[in-house]
Amino acid sequence: MKINFSELEKEIQTILNTPQYNDHPASRALRQLWEVNQEQWNRMDRLTRLSDSYQDMMMRREKSLSERFDKHLRQLEKITRISDRYQRNLRQLNLELERTSLIDPLTELPNRRFIMKRLSYAVEHRDDALSEGLVVAMIDIDYFKKVNDQFGHQVGDDVLVSLGKLMNDIIHHYGSLGRWGGEEFLVILPQHSQEKAIALMEKVRDGVASYHLSIDHKSVSTSISVGISCFRAEDSMDTLLSRADDALYLAKSKGRNCLIVGS
Ligand SMILES: Nc1nc2c(ncn2[C@@H]2O[C@H](COP(=O)(O)OP(=O)(O)OP(=O)(O)O)[C@@H](O)[C@H]2O)c(=O)[nH]1
Numbered sequence: 001m002k003i004n005f006s007e008l009e010k011e012i013q014t015i016l017n018t019p020q021y022n023d024h025p026a027s028r029a030l031r032q033l034w035e036v037n038q039e040q041w042n043r044m045d046r047l048t049r050l051s052d053s054y055q056d057m058m059m060r061r062e063k064s065l066s067e068r069f070d071k072h073l074r075q076l077e078k079i080t081r082i083s084d085r086y087q088r089n090l091r092q093l094n095l096e097l098e099r100t101s102l103i104d105p106l107t108e109l110p111n112r113r114f115i116m117k118r119l120s121y122a123v124e125h126r127d128d129a130l131s132e133g134l135v136v137a138m139i140d141i142d143y144f145k146k147v148n149d150q151f152g153h154q155v156g157d158d159v160l161v162s163l164g165k166l167m168n169d170i171i172h173h174y175g176s177l178g179r180w181g182g183e184e185f186l187v188i189l190p191q192h193s194q195e196k197a198i199a200l201m202e203k204v205r206d207g208v209a210s211y212h213l214s215i216d217h218k219s220v221s222t223s224i225s226v227g228i229s230c231f232r233a234e235d236s237m238d239t240l241l242s243r244a245d246d247a248l249y250l251a252k253s254k255g256r257n258c259l260i261v262g263s
Pocket of ligand 1: 106140141142143144145146148152153154155156157160181182183252256
């Protein structure tokens with residue numbers, strides 16, 4: 001049988017409030033039972049409220065912890081993004097720095113430092129057993145001072161850029177061209193016989209001699225002198241280069257617009 005507690009409570013309350021039952025022997029016991037019951041209800045109620053407020057507190061705490069965790073996570077993501085961007089910029093700057101330390105800013109060809117590195121590599125890694133060896137060619141533009149004097153330094157710069165490109169277009173399939181300094185260039189041909197090197201440099205010399213650069217309705221033409229040096233077993237980088245330099249000097253003294261092989 002299902003007990004209706006609310007009805008039962010009302011019934012007991014009525015009995016306890018009826019004066020004529022006050023002296024009834026069961027009245028005292030019933031009143032005590034009623035008070036114990038009320039006390040237990042109150043305790044239950046306190047426990048339930050305590051448990052509710054404990055759960056509320058835990059939920060608030062969990063919420064605040066999770067909010068703090070999310071905030072830290074967002075900060076961490078922001079720092080990671082900044083650090084990634086910083087590292088990308090740093091890498092870019094390093095690449096730029098490396099590029100500017102090795103590339104001539106005017107002609108955009110390898111500069112003297114870079115071409116020396118390449119020559120040092122070519123000397124170290126040459127194979128003396130091969131029939132064709134390492135050849136260098138030193139190039140100097142003839143009477144370049146006159147170009148500057150006649151047309152101005154800016155036109156002189158344009159001539160250096162154009163000739164650098166023209167010569168590089170011919171040479172880059174076979175070796176490397178770099179700006180040695182001023183109006184001088186250096187060519188490295190890692191695997192060339194003397195004849196092949198002469199033929200190639202003759203093509204370069206001829207290309208420059210027939211080239212006319214037109215600037216402001218003026219035609220600027222130039223020529224180059226070339227000193228060639230082929231690597232010998234007893235050579236160092238210095239002796240190889242100084243033989244090319246001596247050959248260039250001879251080419252200049254022979255009237256320019258020609259090439260000489262160093263002996
Ligand atoms: N426009 C310009 N001129 C330069 C640059 N570097 C060097 N020069 C010029 O190149 C000229 C070299 O002159 P010289 O050494 O007398 O040689 P040259 O007039 O070419 O005569 P030879 O070499 O004897 O045929 C100088 O006038 C330098 O100012 C440059 O980057 N730009």
